[in-house]
Amino acid sequence: xxxxxxxxxxxxxxxxxxxxxxxxxxxxxxxxxxxxxxxxxxxxxxxxxxxxxxxxxxxxxxxxxxxxxxxxxxxxxxxxxxxxxxxxxxxxxxxxxxxxxxxxxxxxxxxxxxxxxxxxxxxxxxxxxxxxxxxxxxxxx
Numbered sequence: 001x002x003x004x005x006x007x008x009x010x011x012x013x014x015x016x017x018x019x020x021x022x023x024x025x026x027x028x029x030x031x032x033x034x035x036x037x038x039x040x041x042x043x044x045x046x047x048x049x050x051x052x053x054x055x056x057x058x059x060x061x062x063x064x065x066x067x068x069x070x071x072x073x074x075x076x077x078x079x080x081x082x083x084x085x086x087x088x089x090x091x092x093x094x095x096x097x098x099x100x101x102x103x104x105x106x107x108x109x110x111x112x113x114x115x116x117x118x119x120x121x122x123x124x125x126x127x128x129x130x131x132x133x134x135x136x137x138x139x140x141x
Contacts, residue, residue, distance in 0.1 A: 043103055046077040048140055063140035073140040080132040086112035088120025096120050105130070 048066035049059030050073050059073075060066035066073035082105045086098050098116050102108030109125050116123035 043080045044077055044135060045080070046075055046136075048073045048075040050074075067140055075136075075138050075140055076134060077136045078132045079135045080130060082108040083129050083131055084108040084112040084125055085127045086116040086123050087126045088116040088123035090120050097126070 047059040047061065048063045050066065050070040060069075063073055063075050066075075082102050084100050084102070084105070086100070086109075088096055088098070090096050096116075096119070098112055098119075100108050100112035100115060102111055105128055109128060112125060113123055
């Protein structure tokens, strides 16, 4: 009887552990997170421009189209992502803030609220900002 109870307990723990992660397996953007607990692949966009006035309006879509019109061009690639802060209240009544990043605003907000609701009560999004940073810059030849 003791062995049967132990087997049932272990089976229930394994099933509940699997079921807790089952919904994440089929959501877009989950599963491609890479090593180290990253937050997915960022949205990378590239444009090419000469060193003149084109830099102010975004330039050409690629090096080839830029070099057709200019002798010297530089391709710049930028990654865009969202940073969301969520705030909740801990068991003592102190306000606690968490930050999350994601490729879309929806993903970042969902992850921030999910993390906040695991630890705190009355969670809400308090800020959402898009960011962009240069990930590569090369001369077109």
